[in-house]
Amino acid sequence: MEGILKLLIILLFAVTVTGEPPAMYQAQPIKAAEGGDVTLQCRLDPPVSLSAFTVDWTRLDNKDIVHVYRHQQDDPDPQTDQYRGRTTLLHEDLIRGVLTLHISSVKLSDRGLYKGFVPKLKTSCVVDLIVETVGKDQQNETKRDYSSTTGPPEEEETEPDGRGGGNRNAGRAGIISSVFIILCLVIVVLLLKMHGTIQKCMKRLGGWKEQKPETVSNRSEGEMLNNRAADEDLEGSAGNGSSERTTAA
Template identity: 90%
Template sequence: MEGILLKIILLFAVTVTGEPPAMYQAQPIKAAEGDDVTLQCRLDPPVNLSAFTVDWTRLDNKDIVHVYRHQQDDPDPQTDQYRGRTTLLHEDLIRGVLTLHISSVKLSDRGLYKGFVPKLKTSCVVDLIVETVGKDQQNETKRDDSSTTGSPEEEETEPDGRGGGNKIAGRAGIISSVILCVVVVVLLLRKNGTIRKLQHFISMVFQGLTQQTQNNRSRQLETREEKFKFFSRGSGCFDESDIVTVSS
């Protein structure tokens, strides 16, 4: 019942005004410069528009954006600014939908667009807003460039600090390399059994040095004992027991 009442109201509107109702774009379409956009409006009730002429034009400068007639696109009346950049979806026309794609929008593309079906005397208006891109990014790029150009000055004003850091890093690298080489050599010697021979050789050398030191001490004691005996015989200050006590 509600559907029949709605159709009666729509027929009454067409009869009185000569224009069937159309659905206008509720919100403006926002796009960045270089983006692809889609302009769309729907007829209510839906009407198969595949056999109708469809025009997309600009309301502000009267440019012809896209023309569809005799069931095909007609590029002849199209403004040069939009040649090769617009596409009308024919399959949507069957459902009463006007869908227009515009590729790579420019700042000059912003404005009000009108989709118009002359035979039905119905139209819709879409507001396209094209925003510029890159201002903030350009400012950030300039700031980055200035900071990049400023870094060499910092290197000139603080050469000593950075040079000291490089020296410390170089020394640390040399020490690490030496330690690594020592570790590698020890591992190789251990693997080949040479490290054991080296240890045995060092032990023998150490024992020989120890024995020589003991012999030197014994000789020194013998020399002292002989000296004591000599002085005791000559002066009589010491007896045999004193000599033994001193030598011990």
């Protein structure tokens, strides 16, 4: 029982001090019109500034290197030729823990699975880019239709003090962690109470077992004394009867 209680206390301390690593949202499939522009985006929760981290955007299907960010700047050297001059990583979004990648002049060969990866945090997300062919007459209309699906996800409403939705998510994560810690503390208290109750019951049971033989022996001695007294009474009665018969004779 003591080992279990120590383990629970260690787990509570670890959750309180270190917290949980940030997780990256899996983005929904993105549709883009051929020849248009598209935006791929992933978010960390809770938000962490990624300005000083290495960020990689790659293709999962053909291993193409789409965009690389190292040492707080873009690194075009490892980039696949297909994407040279067509990608832009928004550095200002990195401060908010958001990976935002713009791809211009989308081609049919651009369709596939894209992976945004932060190696140091060991977290990533995958975005499925769907490229559709449209006619010249429908090109302008299609671009307007895709403007809502190819652009970055909408920001959450800004708080009155200027904080964005990222802080709201962090607050929710903090509340969840606090509730988890409280539940664990309640469980520990209940286990302690149960442990004390079990010990009291064991002590009472042990005392009852120790007293039971004494009670039985006391009863046996009492019965022997009663039997002896009854025998003496019979003997006395018999002696009195004999004396009375002798006197009568």
